[in-house]
Amino acid sequence: MIRFQHVFKSFPNGALALKDVSFHVSKGEFVFLTGHSGAGKSTIMKLMFAEQRPTQGDVRVSGFALADMGHREIPRLRRKLGVVFQDFRLLDDRTAAENVAFALEVTGARRDTIPARVMRVLTQVGLAAKARAYPRELSGGEQQRVAIARALVNDPPVLLADEPTGNLDERATRGVFQLLREINAGGTVVVMATHDLDLVRQAPYRTIELRDGGLVYDSADDAPEEEAL
């Protein structure tokens, strides 16, 4: 589903954000991306949803080759990816349901199918009862669930989560993480960037660690048979 091959990414000032990063994520995997801030986690995320282009090397996501992808193809890639951020990125003047529906409207989905699809994902994230609530009326954990629902509403094969629990307390963190595990159990590839090592230790998932833009550890290398997870 995702393949990085000898990927380099340099900042405009010449410093290297990523140095020769290669890894491969198969169908159904849950992968942690760890490392200190500035290690390159976010850069990898941005490369995956084509907010940035690799300076060198090959990035493939859901069959799209991102290095030489045309501008017009970016929206098509993003409809096959769910992305979740630390700061939720919800529209404050729309209800939870409207925020989720927005992602469908933008892609030109048939209008009569939208309400049902929105309610389905809101139910999936456990927020059906708060569909009409505005973001300010929701707790951080609930807001992140809305963001996850929005990411899922297009049934993407891959879900990218960049520090999804970074702004949440412990209880909300556990809830959101549990939700991501359930999503993964449904067959969706989940890539989660986090520096919450407790979370990483709790779960038996593959971990890729970055340091100063280089890939320093991949648990899949230790135990190749685990890749089949």
Added chain:
Amino acid sequence: MRLLFREALLSFRRTPLLSGLSVTTIAFSLFTVGLFLLVALNLRQALKGLEERVEIVAFILRGTPPETVTLASQDIAAFPEVKDVEYVTEEQALARARKELVEFRDAYRDLSVNPLPASFEIRLKDGYRNATSAAQVAKRLEGFSFVEDIRYGRDWVERLDKLRNLAGVVGFVIGLAFAAVAVVIIGVTIRLTILQRAREISIMRLVGATNRFIRGPFLLEGALKGLLGGLLSLVLCYAGFRLFRDSNLSTLSGLVFFGPDQMAMLVLFGVALGLIGSLVSVGRHLRDV
């Protein structure tokens, strides 16, 4: 399509102040353009009235036989530039002078001999009311032996020509300048709206909206603002027009307002400005991100 309208209208509802400001700015820019057009329009109208009066007078030697006069009159009427020829007899000239020159009424009454000559009054056709044509006709009239003198207010006709050309050029330049200002202002207000909605745009892109989709509501918003601004400017123009016409300042009569075509043009111009302004600023923003 419905979504497009909803998003465009949503921006009005969410940012009433900024939207109102944009509409007002457009309205005032167009108001300025409109006022100038009104002045130009009325100037043209006034000039047309003056033009109607452009005529050539050929004074006829005393004692010219009436048959010669009739023949000559037919000849002159056949000139391509000439609209009509009127023969004014000596008696008619005197009667007219008595009527028009009230101050000299007594002087004219006491006359025993009519000092005024007979004349041809020649009016020119629509396209020929300019200095060149008048001079040509005058030259040909000089060929008639019984014509004593020719007057056609050469200076005056030439000045009219210059005034008309000047009005055209000045109108074009000032109109263009104000249109440019309006485009810039609309561009800036739309850009403000876009910056204000940068987060929303980034989220739209994130969930896979195409640039065309993102652009749509902004273009509609720009066009809508242009439409409202255009309508408002019409109202302002009309108010200004009424105020000027009804005030004692104006001694001019026969002032005219825009016709329906011209009003539609002004409003369409507003829509075009709104579209151009938003197209420029949206295009630049989408390239930046």
